[in-house]
Amino acid sequence: MDFDFSDDQRLLKDSVARFVAERYGFEDRTRMLAMPGGRDPAIWSAMAELGLLGLPFAEADGGFGGGGTETMILMEEFGRGLVVEPYLSAIVLAGTILGDAASGDQRAARIERIVAGDHRLAVAFAEPRGPRYAVDARATVAVGDRLTGEKIAVLGGGDAHELIVSARTSTGETGLFFVDAAAPGVSVHAEAGYDGSRVATVRLDDVPAERIAGDGAAHLTRAIEAANAALCAEAVGAMAAALDLTTEYLKTRKQFGVPIASFQALQHRAVDMLMQLELARSMAIFAAVSLDQPPAVRAANIAAAKVQVARAARFVGQQAVQLHGGIGITAEYKIGHVFKRLTAIETLFGDADHHLDALTDIGGLAA
Amino acid sequence: MNLDFTPEEQAFRDEVRTFLAAELPDDIRTAVADRTDLTKEQIVRWQRILNARGWAVPKWQPEHGGCGWTPAQKYIFQEELSLARAPEEFSFNVAMIGPILQRFGTDAQKAKFLAPTANLDIWWCQGFSEPGSGSDLASLKTSAVRDGDDYVVNGQKIWTTLAQHADWIFALVRTDPKAPKPQMGISFLLIDMTSPGITVRPIRTIDDHHEVNEVFFDDVRVPAENLIGTENRGWDYAKHLLGNERSGIARIGLSKERLRWARDTAAEMAADGRLTPREHDRLLRDLVEAEIDLKALELTQLRVVAADSGHGGEGAGAAASILKVKGTEVQQRMTEIMMTLAGPAGLALPDGGHGRNEAVEDRWLSAAAPYYFTMRKVSIYGGSNEIQRNIVAKTVLGL
Numbered sequence A: 001m002d003f004d005f006s007d008d009q010r011l012l013k014d015s016v017a018r019f020v021a022e023r024y025g026f027e028d029r030t031r032m033l034a035m036p037g038g039r040d041p042a043i044w045s046a047m048a049e050l051g052l053l054g055l056p057f058a059e060a061d062g063g064f065g066g067g068g069t070e071t072m073i074l075m076e077e078f079g080r081g082l083v084v085e086p087y088l089s090a091i092v093l094a095g096t097i098l099g100d101a102a103s104g105d106q107r108a109a110r111i112e113r114i115v116a117g118d119h120r121l122a123v124a125f126a127e128p129r130g131p132r133y134a135v136d137a138r139a140t141v142a143v144g145d146r147l148t149g150e151k152i153a154v155l156g157g158g159d160a161h162e163l164i165v166s167a168r169t170s171t172g173e174t175g176l177f178f179v180d181a182a183a184p185g186v187s188v189h190a191e192a193g194y195d196g197s198r199v200a201t202v203r204l205d206d207v208p209a210e211r212i213a214g215d216g217a218a219h220l221t222r223a224i225e226a227a228n229a230a231l232c233a234e235a236v237g238a239m240a241a242a243l244d245l246t247t248e249y250l251k252t253r254k255q256f257g258v259p260i261a262s263f264q265a266l267q268h269r270a271v272d273m274l275m276q277l278e279l280a281r282s283m284a285i286f287a288a289v290s291l292d293q294p295p296a297v298r299a300a301n302i303a304a305a306k307v308q309v310a311r312a313a314r315f316v317g318q319q320a321v322q323l324h325g326g327i328g329i330t331a332e333y334k335i336g337h338v339f340k341r342l343t344a345i346e347t348l349f350g351d352a353d354h355h356l357d358a359l360t361d362i363g364g365l366a367a
Numbered sequence B: 001m002n003l004d005f006t007p008e009e010q011a012f013r014d015e016v017r018t019f020l021a022a023e024l025p026d027d028i029r030t031a032v033a034d035r036t037d038l039t040k041e042q043i044v045r046w047q048r049i050l051n052a053r054g055w056a057v058p059k060w061q062p063e064h065g066g067c068g069w070t071p072a073q074k075y076i077f078q079e080e081l082s083l084a085r086a087p088e089e090f091s092f093n094v095a096m097i098g099p100i101l102q103r104f105g106t107d108a109q110k111a112k113f114l115a116p117t118a119n120l121d122i123w124w125c126q127g128f129s130e131p132g133s134g135s136d137l138a139s140l141k142t143s144a145v146r147d148g149d150d151y152v153v154n155g156q157k158i159w160t161t162l163a164q165h166a167d168w169i170f171a172l173v174r175t176d177p178k179a180p181k182p183q184m185g186i187s188f189l190l191i192d193m194t195s196p197g198i199t200v201r202p203i204r205t206i207d208d209h210h211e212v213n214e215v216f217f218d219d220v221r222v223p224a225e226n227l228i229g230t231e232n233r234g235w236d237y238a239k240h241l242l243g244n245e246r247s248g249i250a251r252i253g254l255s256k257e258r259l260r261w262a263r264d265t266a267a268e269m270a271a272d273g274r275l276t277p278r279e280h281d282r283l284l285r286d287l288v289e290a291e292i293d294l295k296a297l298e299l300t301q302l303r304v305v306a307a308d309s310g311h312g313g314e315g316a317g318a319a320a321s322i323l324k325v326k327g328t329e330v331q332q333r334m335t336e337i338m339m340t341l342a343g344p345a346g347l348a349l350p351d352g353g354h355g356r357n358e359a360v361e362d363r364w365l366s367a368a369a370p371y372y373f374t375m376r377k378v379s380i381y382g383g384s385n386e387i388q389r390n391i392v393a394k395t396v397l398g399l
C-alpha cells in the first residue's frame, strides 16, 4: 500500500498547479470565456509546450506514457482552476480510443500532431431521442465508409479538427470512424454550456469516414471509464477550491459584529463539506488506479467512484453557495462557477443514479 | 378531524379554475411551464387581468380591493394559480408595500399609491439589504438626514430584485445613528426611482440573468411626506412586512405544479425513448418521495390555515420558519429532479447558439439548469434557512 506520488508525479503536480495559478486566475478565465470559441488558443499551445497534451499517450507513439494517476494529478489541478480547455474530450476520451483501438498507421498519422497541439479530436456518440447514456449507435448509420446521422452533446466539438464518430454498420454493430470536421457534408454547431465548456451538435450527410477496427461500443465504454475517472479527479480539485473559497469567506464576512465563521452551524457545515471532499478524493484515487484492472473490476470501481463523487459534488457545490449568501449566486465571483462546473460533472458520462444501476447490475464491488 | 375542504370551498376552487382556463394567456402559461423568463410586459399584463376580475390583491382590505376571503379561500386561490401555471404573485406590490401602506400609511399615501400599486401602474422594489447588512439587516447604514421638507439619502442597497423595472423603491434608512439599539434608528421611506442621484447597477447571476441590482443613493432628496409612519420606527413596520406571510411562504402550489410537470415530462421522455424504462421507474420513485414530503408540508400548512381561520388546532409552532425551511427544501428538490430529467442535454444554455437539435428544442431543457441555479436563492433570501433555524431554536425550543 502506497498513496505517495513518485518524484515525477510530484513534479507534474507542481508544474500543472503553477501553470493554472499563473495563467488561469478567475479574471483571466472570465476574459478568455468571452473570446471567440470561448477560450484562448494560446492556452492550448502552452499546454503542448508543457507536455500536458502528450501525457496519456504511449512513448512509442510520441507521448509521455502517463497512466491514470498522472491524468488524475493533472485533472485535479484543472478542476481547481475551472480550466475550460477540451482536455477531457480531446486527450482523455479521444486519446484512450486512439491508444486502445487505432491502427499503427492511424496513430502515426495523428498522435504527434496532437501532442504538439496542432490537431484536436472530439468524440461524437450521443444521439438525439436516444437513451441519454447509450454507447451503441442507433440513428447514425454507416453505408460502407460513408456516414449519415446526427450527434449531440459533443464536448469540444466546436473547434475540433477531426471527429471520432460512432455509427451503426451494415452488420448492426457499433463502429467508430474518423471524420474530417472540414469534410463536405459535416455541419457543426457549437453552443456555450453553462459551465463554460462548449458542446456541439454535429450533422453528417453522406460523409467520408475511416473505420477504426473493433467493437466500437467496447472501445467507447473504456474511453468513458477513463473520462469518468478524470472527471472524478477534476471534481476533487473543484471541491477543494470551493471549500477553500468558503472557509476564507466565513473568516472574512462579518454579520452581527462577528465573523460568520464563529457560528457553529456554519462550522459544522464546512466540516461536512470537508468530509465529503475527503471521501471523494479517496474514490477518485480508486478510480484512477482501477483503469489498469480487468474490465469488470474497472467498470465496477469507476461506477462506485462516480456515485460517491457526484453526490459529494452536489453537496459541496450547493453548500458553498449557501454559505456565501447572495454573493454565492453572482456571476462576478468564482464560487458560483465552481458550483456550475460541479453540476456539469455530476451529469456528464452518467449521473449517480446511472452508475448505481450499473454497479447493481455488476453485482456490487468485488470483496 | 376532517381534512376535506367544504362544498363551498370546492365550488370556489371551480370558479377560480374556470377563470384561469379562460383568462390566462397562452404565452404566459408556456413561459411559466418551461421556466423561461417572463417579460415585464407579461407580468404587468397578468396583474391587470387579475385586477380586472377583482382578484389582484385578495388579501388587502376590502375598501382597497381585497376580497374578504377566508384563509382557506386564499390558500385555494394561490394553489390554483400555481397549478394553472400563472405567474407567482407579484410580492413587492401585493404582499409587501400594499399591506404596509394600508396599515401604516397616511390617507394621502393611500390615495396616491394603493390603486396604482394593485394595477401594477407603479412597480415597486424592495431596498432593505446592503453589502454589509444581509442577515444582520438592522446594521444597515444608508442614511437619511432631514433637511427642511426633505430627507437627503446617501448609501447603497444591494440584491434589489428587478430594480431595473421599478418606478418606486421602499427602503429602510438610518435616521438616528445614535439610537441605543440599531433597530431603533431606522425609518421606512418611499423613494421615486427617477429622483436625481439614484444609480442602478445590474448584477449578473449564475443563471446568466439580470434579476438583481445594486442601487446607489447620492444626495437623493426625498420629500418627508414619503415617510411611512413615525421616524425611527421603520424596523417595526419592516418586521410586520416580513412576518405577515404565513400562508404563502412554502409555495406549495408551485411545487405541486412541478411535480405534475415532471411526471408528464418523464412519461413523454419514456415514450420517445429518451428515458429507459429503468430510468423512468427510478424517477417515478423520486417523484413519489418528493410527493410525500410535499403532502406532509401541505398538511402542516393547512393546520396553520385552519388555526388562522379559527377551525381548531393551534397551528405548528413558529409556523412561518418551519414552512419557509421545508418549503424551500422541497422547491429545491424539484429543481434537482428537473435537472435529472434534462441530463447532459441540459448543458447548453438557452441562447447558446443556433441550429439546435430536436431534443434541445424542448425549451425547458435549456432552462432547467438556470432554474436550478437561481433557485439556490430561496434558501438564502427572505431570512436564510440558517437564520430560520436560529429563530425556531430560540422561540420554540427556548435554546
Ligand SMILES: Cc1cc2nc3c(=O)[nH]c(=O)nc-3n(C[C@H](O)[C@H](O)[C@H](O)COP(=O)(O)OP(=O)(O)OC[C@H]3O[C@@H](n4cnc5c(N)ncnc54)[C@H](O)[C@@H]3O)c2cc1C
Binding pocket: A253, A255, A256, A260, A263, A265, A266, A322, A323, A324, A325, A326, A327, A329, B125, B126, B127, B128, B129, B131, B133, B134, B135, B136, B158, B159, B160, B161, B162, B212, B377, B380, B381, B382, B383, B384, B385, B386, B387, B390
Ligand atoms: C436572488 C436574491 C434576491 C434578493 N432580493 C432582495 C430584494 O429585492 N431586496 C432586498 O432588500 N434584499 C434582497 N435579497 C437579499 C437577501 O435578503 C439577503 O441575501 C439575505 O438576507 C442574506 O444576506 P447575505 O446575502 O448578506 O448573506 P449573509 O448574511 O452574509 O450570510 C452568509 C451565510 O451566513 C449565514 N449566517 C448569517 N448569520 C448567521 C447566523 N447568525 N447563524 C448561522 N448562520 C448565519 C447565512 O445563512 C448564509 O449562509 C435578495 C437576495 C437574493 C439572493
